[in-house]
Amino acid sequence: MTARERAVVLAAGKGTRMKSELPKVLHRVGGRTLVAHVLAMLTEAGGIETCVVVGPEGEAVASEAKATSPDVTTATQMNQAGTADAVLAARDFLDAHDDGIVYVLFADTPLVRPETIDAMRARTAAGAQVVVLGFAPDDPTGYGRILTTADGEVTAIREHRDATEDERAVRLCNSGVMAFAVPGLSALLSEIGNDNAKGEYYLTDAIEIARAKGYRVEVAVTGSDDVLGINSRAQLAEAEAVFQTRARAAALESGVTMIAPETVYFSADTKLGRDVTLEPNVFFGAGVTIADNVTVKANCHLEGATIGDGAVIGPFARLRPGANLSNDVRIGNFVEVKNVEMGAGAKANHLAYLGDGTVGDAANVGAGTIFCNYDGFNKHRTEIGDGAFIGSNSALVAPVRIGEGAYVGSGSVITKSVPDGALAVARGSQDIRENWAQRFRARMSAKKKAG
Ligand code: UD1
Ligand code: CA
Numbered sequence: 001m002t003a004r005e006r007a008v009v010l011a012a013g014k015g016t017r018m019k020s021e022l023p024k025v026l027h028r029v030g031g032r033t034l035v036a037h038v039l040a041m042l043t044e045a046g047g048i049e050t051c052v053v054v055g056p057e058g059e060a061v062a063s064e065a066k067a068t069s070p071d072v073t074t075a076t077q078m079n080q081a082g083t084a085d086a087v088l089a090a091r092d093f094l095d096a097h098d099d100g101i102v103y104v105l106f107a108d109t110p111l112v113r114p115e116t117i118d119a120m121r122a123r124t125a126a127g128a129q130v131v132v133l134g135f136a137p138d139d140p141t142g143y144g145r146i147l148t149t150a151d152g153e154v155t156a157i158r159e160h161r162d163a164t165e166d167e168r169a170v171r172l173c174n175s176g177v178m179a180f181a182v183p184g185l186s187a188l189l190s191e192i193g194n195d196n197a198k199g200e201y202y203l204t205d206a207i208e209i210a211r212a213k214g215y216r217v218e219v220a221v222t223g224s225d226d227v228l229g230i231n232s233r234a235q236l237a238e239a240e241a242v243f244q245t246r247a248r249a250a251a252l253e254s255g256v257t258m259i260a261p262e263t264v265y266f267s268a269d270t271k272l273g274r275d276v277t278l279e280p281n282v283f284f285g286a287g288v289t290i291a292d293n294v295t296v297k298a299n300c301h302l303e304g305a306t307i308g309d310g311a312v313i314g315p316f317a318r319l320r321p322g323a324n325l326s327n328d329v330r331i332g333n334f335v336e337v338k339n340v341e342m343g344a345g346a347k348a349n350h351l352a353y354l355g356d357g358t359v360g361d362a363a364n365v366g367a368g369t370i371f372c373n374y375d376g377f378n379k380h381r382t383e384i385g386d387g388a389f390i391g392s393n394s395a396l397v398a399p400v401r402i403g404e405g406a407y408v409g410s411g412s413v414i415t416k417s418v419p420d421g422a423l424a425v426a427r428g429s430q431d432i433r434e435n436w437a438q439r440f441r442a443r444m445s446a447k448k449k450a451g
Contacts, residue, residue: 004100011107012055012077025107031267036068037110045114051093082200084192129215133177143173154217157204161197175227360386368393
């Protein structure tokens with residue numbers, strides 16, 4: 001049987017340096033909130049019961065946490081008195097069991113990977129009772145320094161502000177992520193005082209206390225990218241860049257072709273099949289699923305869309321939420337699709353707006369077609385039957401239905417439903433006057449000569 005594993009995720013900090021109305025951990029990387037990244041990672045790491053610690057006005061953070069992982073519990077830290085105080089806000093959660101491992105993570109450190117948790121887990125399995133996740137940043141200023149013995153045991157973590165010159169020369173820094181496999185964790189943390197430069201209860205002081213109790217404390221070292229902490233918009237952008245680099249590598253690894261991967265932007269939940277080709281400058285908003293053998297040509301923006309096998313999208317297409325495209329659909333340049341189901345092999349190849357409706361199998365929507373779905377108050381649906389043909393520059397005024405196999409003449413404004421197999425033409429009819437131009441020119445030049 002594997003040991004019980006739990007996690008406390010700290011999300012009570014104010015994040016003032018973001019200069020934002022939004023709580024820091026609700027800012028997004030790869031379209032996913034920072035707190036959701038940490039919770040999704042814990043889900044992937046497997047079987048870790050989790051408590052998120054939020055601040056006194058943390059309802060929005062708590063509800064985002066529950067929306068991401070319905071099984072999480074939350075605890076509230078009333079005053080932001082430091083990281084040890086924050087963990088102790090989850091005292092009931094900690095005291096519910098006295099065995100296994102408790103991980104502590106920061107919700108503003110969203111790029112930790114499940115493999116990193118595995119490495120910490122492996123150290124506890126090999127006998128460490130406390131594991132600190134360390135990293136060696138280019139510039140260690142501001143971080144807690146990890147002090148070790150010659151054989152690699154950790155003796156203390158010294159916060160930058162409290163460190164001596166010698167201690168500041170240490171490159172190995174505390175990422176904030178820790179694992180505790182000790183009984184009575186809340187009692188141990190309660191021994192921490194606040195006699196330091198910030199007057200806060202530092203979680204990092206748990207290390208010296210654990211050592212004094214005879215526990216073995218070790219460090220697991222990871223890359224700086226893994227533990228990038230976000231305090232500012234600049235660091236948010238840095239984390240986004242790391243996220244995108246990882247997402248591109250994962251896409252290539254899973255069988256996606258990209259001509260210029262550095263120009264393609266993914267969301268954390270983007271799902272791509274095999275033999276998908278993404279041309280340059282494609283942006284994935286949240287909620288896109290693409291099946292196998294799909295090509296997305298250059299300069300497309302996709303969000304909340306599902307794309308079936310063999311479809312070809314773009315260039316310059318916009319797929320919005322509810323664009324559900326079956327196999328072999330064709331969406332061409334300057335076509336916007338929102339909340340529309342398109343059947344197999346249906347086409348809208350040029351300059352169109354398809355909003356709120358259905359397009360049947362193999363139907364052809366001509367250039368310049370608009371689904372007039374909105375009357376200023378309500379949205380209405382347009383239904384196009386299988387095999388129907390919509391001539392160019394038609395306005396389909398919803399609610400309206402175009403029957404199976406029916407034709408709509410170019411330039412029509414369709415306000416009434418069209419029966420299966422019919423032709424509907426709704427435009428001024430053409431009037432021809434033979435030799436009119438010649439007569440007109442003769443008349444006009446005679447007039448001009450006469451002065
Ligand atoms: C902390 C570590 C430091 C480490 C650094 C890594 C301590 C004392 N220091 O410093 O060793 O190098 O992270 O980035 O732990 N939080 C609460 N309640 C509080 C205080 C903080 O929930 O009362 C949360 C914050 O939201 C944040 C995390 O804890 O997610 C870290 O707090 P922060 O104040 O940013 O710690 P640092 O000073 O950066
Ligand atoms: Ca920090």
